[in-house]
Amino acid sequence: MKSEFAFIALPISALVAPSTFAVQYLTVEQAQRAIFPNKSLTAAPVKLTPAQRKAIEQASGVRVLHDDQQVWQVSGGGWFIVDEVVGKHEFITYAVGLNANGSVKQIEVMDYRETYGGEIRNENWRAQFVGKTSQSQLKLDRDIKNISGATLSCRHITDGVKRLVAFYEVALKR
Amino acid sequence: MKSRSTVEIRRCRPLLGTFVEVAGAATNAATLERGIIAAFAAVEKVHRLMSFHDPDSDVSRMNRDAFPKSVIVHPWTWKVLEAAQRFARESHGVFDIATARFLASWGYFPGCQHQPDNAATWRDIFLRKNCRVFFRRKLIIDLGGIAKGFAVDRAVAALKASGVKAGIVNAGGDLRVFGPISRIIHVRHPAEPTVAAAAVRLSQRAMATSGVYFARRKHRGQYVSPLLDGCTGRFARELISVTVAADECVVADALTKIVFALRKQAAGLLDQYRADALILERDALPSSKFNLSCDIADRTRFD
Numbered sequence: 001m002k003s004e005f006a007f008i009a010l011p012i013s014a015l016v017a018p019s020t021f022a023v024q025y026l027t028v029e030q031a032q033r034a035i036f037p038n039k040s041l042t043a044a045p046v047k048l049t050p051a052q053r054k055a056i057e058q059a060s061g062v063r064v065l066h067d068d069q070q071v072w073q074v075s076g077g078g079w080f081i082v083d084e085v086v087g088k089h090e091f092i093t094y095a096v097g098l099n100a101n102g103s104v105k106q107i108e109v110m111d112y113r114e115t116y117g118g119e120i121r122n123e124n125w126r127a128q129f130v131g132k133t134s135q136s137q138l139k140l141d142r143d144i145k146n147i148s149g150a151t152l153s154c155r156h157i158t159d160g161v162k163r164l165v166a167f168y169e170v171a172l173k174r
Numbered sequence: 175m176k177s178r179s180t181v182e183i184r185r186c187r188p189l190l191g192t193f194v195e196v197a198g199a200a201t202n203a204a205t206l207e208r209g210i211i212a213a214f215a216a217v218e219k220v221h222r223l224m225s226f227h228d229p230d231s232d233v234s235r236m237n238r239d240a241f242p243k244s245v246i247v248h249p250w251t252w253k254v255l256e257a258a259q260r261f262a263r264e265s266h267g268v269f270d271i272a273t274a275r276f277l278a279s280w281g282y283f284p285g286c287q288h289q290p291d292n293a294a295t296w297r298d299i300f301l302r303k304n305c306r307v308f309f310r311r312k313l314i315i316d317l318g319g320i321a322k323g324f325a326v327d328r329a330v331a332a333l334k335a336s337g338v339k340a341g342i343v344n345a346g347g348d349l350r351v352f353g354p355i356s357r358i359i360h361v362r363h364p365a366e367p368t369v370a371a372a373a374v375r376l377s378q379r380a381m382a383t384s385g386v387y388f389a390r391r392k393h394r395g396q397y398v399s400p401l402l403d404g405c406t407g408r409f410a411r412e413l414i415s416v417t418v419a420a421d422e423c424v425v426a427d428a429l430t431k432i433v434f435a436l437r438k439q440a441a442g443l444l445d446q447y448r449a450d451a452l453i454l455e456r457d458a459l460p461s462s463k464f465n466l467s468c469d470i471a472d473r474t475r476f477d
Contacts, residue, residue: 094188109187
């Protein structure tokens with residue numbers, strides 16, 4: 001099978017139009033099956049009191065933005081939690097599976113969405129592609145499936161998980 | 175009438191400090207699920223072995239004890255060290271895993287306790303048989319410039335070993351496509367990283383991109399970045415990105431750093447590895463070097 005690496009110049013309209021990269025990896029049910037296969041889960045949502053919220057923030061060093069947390073108890077022990085983090089450019093919904101002792105079993109990203117800042121400010125860049133209109137059918141706002149180039153660090157999720165481990169200590173642990 | 179339907183699964187987990195995506199296609203869903211689990215297990219293993227911050231990783235153990243003593247590392251860590259030293263030799267020190275000393279002083283590793291010898295380089299790293307490593311001077315190594323690529327290759331190997339015939343693994347932009355498929359990969363605009371600036375069609379190949387946009391920091395009023403020339407200690411400040419395609423992701427990963435520093439002077443090394451490079455600059459036309467027989471003016475290849 002021939003290997004190819006060929007550069008495609010994008011049509012100018014593609015550069016001006018805003019682009020979004022969004023992927024749904026798992027629904028809640030699929031995430032539950034991925035992390036706790038063959039277990040039954042019971043919804044046990046938590047609403048934090050101001051005291052709990054403060055305790056979590058102090059223990060983790062991470063701010064708590066919502067008092068409501070979507071939690072499921074896993075048969076045989078463990079918890080399944082759905083959480084979301086918002087960064088400068090990204091919105092991420094993810095699931096964390098905790099073992100019975102509160103340690104992290106597995107993390108799965110459920111929804112990942114990157115937003116954009118707007119039009120390209122540099123006119124020179126745009127000018128390069130004038131006249132190089134390609135027959136390409138690429139519609140950036142729909143067809144971006146794979147990206148190369150450093151993506152954003154997963155620091156927000158790492159902080160989120162830190163917060164959830166503290167949440168377990170404060171609100172879930174027996 | 176029999177029909178074979180293909181199952182496609184795509185999963186993502188935060189690992190290696192970024193988002194790692196594993197996608198596969200197979201006719202058997204169970205095979206695919208097992209393959210994806212094995213792929214993530216491989217990435218997690220690389221994460222545990224090569225994390226700079228985890229005190230139990232091979233990297234931390236080396237940074238603590240490879241001078242003046244020695245450390246025995248996992249065979250995977252060993253493979254990465256061997257590759258890193260080879261790239262250092264071939265790039266005459268432009269690629270150098272011992273440059274963590276610069277990064278540490280610029281605040282990239284908060285809480286770092288090490289006090290390295292400022293004259294130390296890759297030449298002070300010695301690899302002995304049975305996975306033993308020692309340093310001739312006190313130095314700090316960081317495998318961040320090569321570990322992601324290696325992790326991608328290991329994940330692909332795990333998928334193949336599980337019987338998955340086609341897929342993609344993407345670790346924060348370092349990626350590899352395998353099997354009888356081709357995929358369009360979008361490359362970020364170096365000055366506007368949330369916008370795509372170019373697209374590349376990839377088949378049975380790996381690709382890595384280095385750009386300063388997300389890794390820049392301010393240090394004493396100036397921008398610094400972790401992409402630096404190991405020989406001069408000078409760092410890359412322009413908003414450009416370098417994309418390299420090669421057979422293996424570990425090679426693509428390391429070569430991006432070398433091409434970033436050497437630009438067109440890296441041509442010989444690209445030839446040697448049958449690698450291709452695409453350079454995107456802020457106020458210039460994209461420049462590229464293709465080693466494979468593909469005609470970039472031929473638009474009939476693209477859909």
